[in-house]
Amino acid sequence: xxxxxxxxxxxxxxxxxxxxxxxxxxxxxxxxxxxxxxxxxxxxxxxxxxxxxxxxxxxxxxxxxxxxxxxxxxxxxxxxxxxxxxxxxxxxxxxxxxxxxxxxxxxxxxxxxxxxxxxxxxxxxxxxxxxxxxxxxxxxxxxxxxxxxxxxxxxxx
Numbered sequence: 001x002x003x004x005x006x007x008x009x010x011x012x013x014x015x016x017x018x019x020x021x022x023x024x025x026x027x028x029x030x031x032x033x034x035x036x037x038x039x040x041x042x043x044x045x046x047x048x049x050x051x052x053x054x055x056x057x058x059x060x061x062x063x064x065x066x067x068x069x070x071x072x073x074x075x076x077x078x079x080x081x082x083x084x085x086x087x088x089x090x091x092x093x094x095x096x097x098x099x100x101x102x103x104x105x106x107x108x109x110x111x112x113x114x115x116x117x118x119x120x121x122x123x124x125x126x127x128x129x130x131x132x133x134x135x136x137x138x139x140x141x142x143x144x145x146x147x148x149x150x151x152x153x154x155x156x157x
Contacts, residue, residue, distance in 0.1 A: 003045065010041035055112045064120050064154050071149045075126035078145035094144040096130070099152045101137045110134065117155040124151050 015037035022029060082093050101117060104110035111134075118129045121141060127150075131140035141152060 006045050006048075007038075007041045010044040011037045013037075014040045054108055055115070056106075056108050057112060057116065058109065061113070061116060064116075064151070067149050067154050068120060068123060068151065071124045071151050071154075074147060074149060075124040075145060078147050079125045082145060094142055097141050097143055097152070099139045099141055099156060101139065101156060103137050110137075114139070120155060121151050127151065 011034075015033055018033040018037065019025075085093070099117075099121075101113065104113055114132055114134055117139060118132065121139065122128050126145040126147075127141050127143050129139050130142050132138070133140070139152075
């Protein structure tokens, strides 16, 4: 039963993203999307089992999802304004920063936190995780824009 639920969750994610990109819902596209999402779900489930990874999520990480929609909209507006801003000569917009996460004593929780934090930080259009240093609990992030709310302030705690 757990495997069926896992496949369904992995299926729903890519299928849902595909649906968001459609302006109409033709049957042919829905059929192909459902089949492709099923292949992705099976591959993800088999891959996770082959790597013998178990994801455990702390309930407090769910609060990241509360701030995420606001950060995505705010970052999208700021990113769209980047071409209108005057940049110092020879200096491209953006910068690299290090985000230090709270250390986790449990290795499974630490791995899960890195994966979830990387995903959440990269969803907002103004930031992208370019490297991780798991031994130091550090994510290296490229920030194109600054402003509030920032997801890196949220994922630190």
